[in-house]
Amino acid sequence: MLRVFFVGDVYGKPGRRVLAEQLPKLRSNFDFIIVNGENAAGGFGLNRESFELITGAGADAVTLGNHAWHHKEVYGLLDDPRLIRPLNMPSGTPGRGWSTFEVGSERVTVVNLLGRVFMEAVHNPFLVMDRLLGQPDLGSVFVDFHAEATSEKAALAWHLDGRVAAVIGTHTHVPTADSRILPRGTAFQTDAGFTGPAHSIIGADPEGPIQKFLTERPHRFGVKEGPAELNGVMLELENGKALTIERYHYEE
Amino acid sequence: MLRVFFVGDVYGKPGRRVLAEQLPKLRSNFDFIIVNGENAAGGFGLNRESFELITGAGADAVTLGNHAWHHKEVYGLLDDPRLIRPLNMPSGTPGRGWSTFEVGSERVTVVNLLGRVFMEAVHNPFLVMDRLLGQPDLGSVFVDFHAEATSEKAALAWHLDGRVAAVIGTHTHVPTADSRILPRGTAFQTDAGFTGPAHSIIGADPEGPIQKFLTERPHRFGVKEGPAELNGVMLELENGKALTIERYHYEE
Amino acid sequence: MLRVFFVGDVYGKPGRRVLAEQLPKLRSNFDFIIVNGENAAGGFGLNRESFELITGAGADAVTLGNHAWHHKEVYGLLDDPRLIRPLNMPSGTPGRGWSTFEVGSERVTVVNLLGRVFMEAVHNPFLVMDRLLGQPDLGSVFVDFHAEATSEKAALAWHLDGRVAAVIGTHTHVPTADSRILPRGTAFQTDAGFTGPAHSIIGADPEGPIQKFLTERPHRFGVKEGPAELNGVMLELENGKALTIERYHYEE
Amino acid sequence: MLRVFFVGDVYGKPGRRVLAEQLPKLRSNFDFIIVNGENAAGGFGLNRESFELITGAGADAVTLGNHAWHHKEVYGLLDDPRLIRPLNMPSGTPGRGWSTFEVGSERVTVVNLLGRVFMEAVHNPFLVMDRLLGQPDLGSVFVDFHAEATSEKAALAWHLDGRVAAVIGTHTHVPTADSRILPRGTAFQTDAGFTGPAHSIIGADPEGPIQKFLTERPHRFGVKEGPAELNGVMLELENGKALTIERYHYEE
């Protein structure tokens, strides 16, 4: 049995700080830790400093999302087997979209996948997953499904039910209260929530987004300073399925 | 002090059934009950039978959403002061977008409001709310913000903080685990979740959406039969602000 | 040298009427005629009667678009080698996305392709075309690129320049005044325009769309009666490239 | 009778160059010249240098679009009565959304208006126009409707038919071959096309957009160097209606 911890989108300096302070304390409770880092560098993308901070804090694998390519330094990091960019992109895309890790006598495969509803066009995540699952020896498959629409996230989870251990959504930055094990054994939660400034609008200082919505003109968004929260999901996986799923929430 | 219960989007026959069975049992715990009924008639819109079932079960006010106009019978119901359609629409739109209710010696104003990110174009919800709040004697204002994007929902809540008692999101059909009281006293939860079939994709039988996503072709969606869940939010309001907010979840 | 005539989206009864009246008169001027039929049946999709009318009027090939699957009768027509549905869809999709025709001693391959900007998610049209062009003996390739955004249409044309004979856009229902031969020999026009009611809003009676935009509520759209227009593109192709491109416009 | 010339979105240095060279030669053929300048500064927005170049070349009025606010220098220009930003924005937005000019013994009112389909949310352009047309003494009203969807553009033109002199679309950067006078006297063309680099993808060097579409990753777009085209519309207006409409096209 594998105890897995997944941490949602780490956002800017407040997200990095709360992760660096809290993850080491939690490390011994888990066999494997996955952290989504798509917003780690100033709210957009991942740079070397952020990647090293996240892995230094205890992450075994780091996933990305629609902001994967925002910071150019990410291209220099993609050879690292712990860094996983979205899978459903053209062949020839730098880096890897999934990676299998040996954890003691067990195996866990981490996948990063993008949705398409209300998002930029990428390859069909449903078909790409069907193809991946033809691979041998994947062990327990953990899917970080980075997507906007609740319908697309639930549809993927039901489609993969019994064939992967977990489908956990990211991207909306708000944790959902719907953690469950589907009938054939796949753990599902629509969104893990994010790890970043607590009194913010999905990471940003409220002033910027409010002015944008009020004036219907562009406004610069700043990362909100102050206390941060850490949102995650705790899972127990066995034989490619999930035994338990539970939300984790910490707030400074 | 007003004890308010809000029930998220009632969806199809399973949603109506669980509401009719559970709401009467809860009725005495609350002073005022608001139910979002935008999906009550077969998953889309509200007809007379659904409206009567919802009010018969104990709802004092019924709100709508982007599917408000789907079922033509709704036009015959809009004279009822308990039915509240989206506020941010052109002047001359049938029905009312807000309504003030006397509850004992207190007053509560219920507003239904549409978001615009990833949705059809309507009037600016931020500006429309600023205008509404110039009205006298609104009492505690409860806003059902029917919107897709987490950023827009949080931005409205922060914009209205201290000026309304609660901003509760609807539309995604998934409850969020972020209930909180903002610094100036407004209760906020990104989404209340929905009231409908439990083993479904936001209400639909999984087969339809899965086939649509797999084939990239249209497929007919059916309402999922079987056990239902009821998602809601419990609030205590006083002097136009919120004292407490708590999620409510029941599953058959 | 092949003289090719392409007719844009035939829309409803007025579109079918003007096509049936005019195409037979033009038939002898061309070696090969392609007609987009995605709106032939009442404005949405293609049924057997419409398909037979279009081919009976002289079309050698019929293409489709985002409304391909709207009318269920289309599934019974897809075995006909003259009917070409969008290419960039999952393997296993019924019908064919391209077809090669012998015309005297020449060959023309007709492709129907969907865009993704502001449209439903499908397979990457750029990559799908690159793969198709690895096929032998395609002759002159004509691409009906059914897409919304001018940027995506121009980008595909430039990407395929010199490798296909023509990229002609459809879907917006408005002909563009930008017919040109790109530097390496591919003919390009952003949109061919449609074939349907002249005093309409892309086919619909103006009243429906105007009411929708004014009221921000759904309204039923009707096909506009009255005089129709026929929009098309005339091309001369040779050795897989284009010699000439010219707009064709007829109005009752 | 007023002879009016409208020039579509001037894009970057090639657009400014062709405008500065050609407009002075055309100046004496027209009584009033309107130029859309939303892409004049490097492809995005308008700065002081661009505004002075456009007015110096002979423009009597300059309109904007969705990129109006991109370049911060625009805020210092909005007091100039010749500069017209989108009308359908919140009250309090800097600048003016319409302006009436005396031309000899005649009057022309220039309006800049944004669409909402496939674009950012703004105020309802249909209702905002209805309100504006209640103003007295507007003379002949010219509407630059900056919008993406052909349906929205045609719907506005039909809605305003007989009440304004012209509705000319901008934003897609491709001229449409559908210039016409609607039944009650309003001239309409779905899009005027743009003024910028000829061998480009709506202004950009083809390499950037092609790489973006091929790789599904962001790529930097550059303004295409080389020969430019100028697209415009020539109109004759009288008593608030249009007598003639004709496309203008020049290519270096």
Ligand SMILES: [Fe+2]
């Ligand atoms: Fe994120």
Ligand SMILES: [Fe+2]
């Ligand atoms: Fe994201």
Ligand SMILES: [Fe+2]
């Ligand atoms: Fe709903």
Ligand SMILES: [Fe+2]
């Ligand atoms: Fe909804």
Ligand SMILES: [Fe+2]
């Ligand atoms: Fe069409």
Ligand SMILES: [Fe+2]
């Ligand atoms: Fe279409």
Ligand SMILES: [Fe+2]
């Ligand atoms: Fe533009």
Ligand SMILES: [Fe+2]
């Ligand atoms: Fe634009």
